[in-house]
Amino acid sequence: MDLVMKAIMKLKLATVVALPLLPLSSDAVEYGVDVVSSDYQDYVVHIANTSNDGQTTEFCGGGLIGGEYLITAKHCLSLTQDQSNDSRGQSGELRIYQGIEYYAETYYDVNYTVIADGKNPAQKASAVAKEASHGATLKAEYTAMNDNSGYDFNYHGDMVLLRLDRSVPHKTGALLYPVYDIDSRINYLPTDTEIIFRGWGRTESGESPDVMQQAVVKTFSVWGEPREWTIENNAEVGSDVYVECDYYDANFPAEGPNGIGCEFNGTDLFKVYGIGKQHLKSGDSGTPLTYGNYMLGIAKSELAGEVTFTHFATVLDVIGASINKVVYPSAAGMEVTQGSSAAMQTSIPVQNFTNDDVLLTPTLVDSSGMFSMDASDCNTTLSSLSGCVIELSFNQAAQPIDQEYNAAISLSNEHSVPVNISLVTDSSVGDGSVSGGGGGGGGGSVGAIAWLLLSITTLFRRKRL
Template identity: 25%
Template sequence: RFVAKGNQGVQHKNCGGMLVGGKYLLTAHHCADGSYIPDLVIYQGIDRNNPDERYVREADIVHSRTHEAGLEWNTYRSKIFNDEIWPRYESSFEGDKSDGQSAAYWLDIFEREPVYLESRPDDQKNNPAHNAHNNSDFAMLVLNEPIPHHGGAILSPLVDLDTGERFFNPGEPFTFYGWGSTGYGGASDPIATALMQAEFELYREYPLTQARDGNYGGLRGPLCSAESDGCRFRASARVDFIGIDTGLGVPGVGPGDSGSPIIAGDYYYGSLFGADNDPTGDAWIAAFSSIGWMMPSIARAIDGVIYPSDMGISLERG
């Protein structure tokens, strides 16, 4: 758990995150938004009022609104469309490029987008306001000094778009840990005094969520099927998940859970963005920002082999 101070020097955001290599804190961008260098107080332990450790750090923000990430997002959604969506619903994407939903239209976009991005002046390439693509809410905070920690997780996409292999599927439960409100669906209930946990699973298969029935424009509208009159391709890095009824009521997430990691098994797939304030059916749907398309950006920012800092091992080049 960490508290980020804003440019006025007062508490700005209270969020969760995951430490990588002691130096990199993966979280939601809205937990440390702004162009300033945030001051952080980072807490470790499961008792909010009596944490095991407390660290004060400064951090630089590495987020997705960069020129390089824009190029990578275009490559990523091109793979989603060409390898996952178009082959399944070929008849839905017939037409020439003047048709805003045809395969020809999207192929033209994927070809022209890199040319446009590279043609921009440097002040636009280096300005986050000109690189606000796909509503991604992921950020990496690079700490000025490492923090010791015990455990670790392997950073992973949800799917390998080169092979089609799924690493995480609906119906596979995972435990979510967070410090948020004890109410569900964004209710303003008391904050948790101890680290909370609940069981969740993916709401629907990703990346097939990027193809939705033509009669619906919303992100959570019905997905395409063989009977769909027309598909709409809407690429997004946001992935929905839903609570599993444990007999104690359907679990949900609340304020304060933002930025907490989605970890299943030994793998980290992204960080919590937010949740609906009203249930869908019998459960609240939450969303996290998948890191799949940002793997190259993350690798550039880290540029090294990273592991928990007190495992008692050392690595050398070669």
């Protein structure tokens, strides 16, 4: 479909105006590959937000939490002209697309209220204090850490948590965790780890992809541990990278095991790097970076081969207090092709965002005999902010499926997770759709004026995603 036809179709969207002219919309995933429907996680959504001028639309990603909440980048919203303002209590409208397509057929037009904002002065002060305290702890342990580095406690606060006016169903989910837990000293994103990032940004040719794209990125250091003061070139990613500090420089053996050149970089950001030609570029702000069952950060900006993500290590308590409930996927379960006899499995994350410990005793309520579960991880007392994962299996006897099935997982007297196996036809499998969507969508691309403005934005070295 040519650009003109795409632009015409785009005008059909009720809340999305054509010509997204903002620098947020330039390239995102370069040299990526199409995401297949079976790999799509429907808590990761594509969002459209009309700017204050009413003439432009910003496209970003976001992560659903329990159906009622959405976390994304602050600069994705157009609540105020001054992005440095605390926007808590302000409201707006979003269109949330769910599915691998750029303009998925299933979408939800929602109203939202900002309930947590990274620009809140109290939140910033708390985060910086935690960064400084952790930096001081590291310096006490590694006495040769560089005195002049590692104490630049930058805080960008490019994160907002939204409460939606209606629940957006999602079958999958992830536990919102820090990349590095300051108290337990647990690293949830090991150094030298390859991660698959999935988002809807533009391709290397500058066009909107038909479907979600994925690229492989890698970590070379994590936020919570000291790293090398200098950077080194890495041929694997074709870029200079910050590496984890080994406290020893072979070129200066007299310094001993606690050599100079190590720092703790106190900030609310961490970096990843694209493998080979695969890189992330602008266009995917707010999209979660996940590793296993953890959502560890949301995309913020890119510079050359590196991409920065806003992490939750110093603000998870604020997010928890804003949600203040036990959350799990709002429409847990799976989609099954009619007539399929395949056995299926899915993970159901449960997270305690209250201030109190919550005792869980998971019990499967299933009259059909088609379900089984491993809830050993959740048969415990969840402390505040912690989470667990239930592994749910369906149709282990490999029977042909020709109807929907429903069950429930009773977590406690107060919490029960409804489970649904929805029946779909071959043609609809994998589009990420969920019953109860908001209506039809359309295709789209930017026009000639947009391309001109987008080309101008490439003159700037650092761009928002």
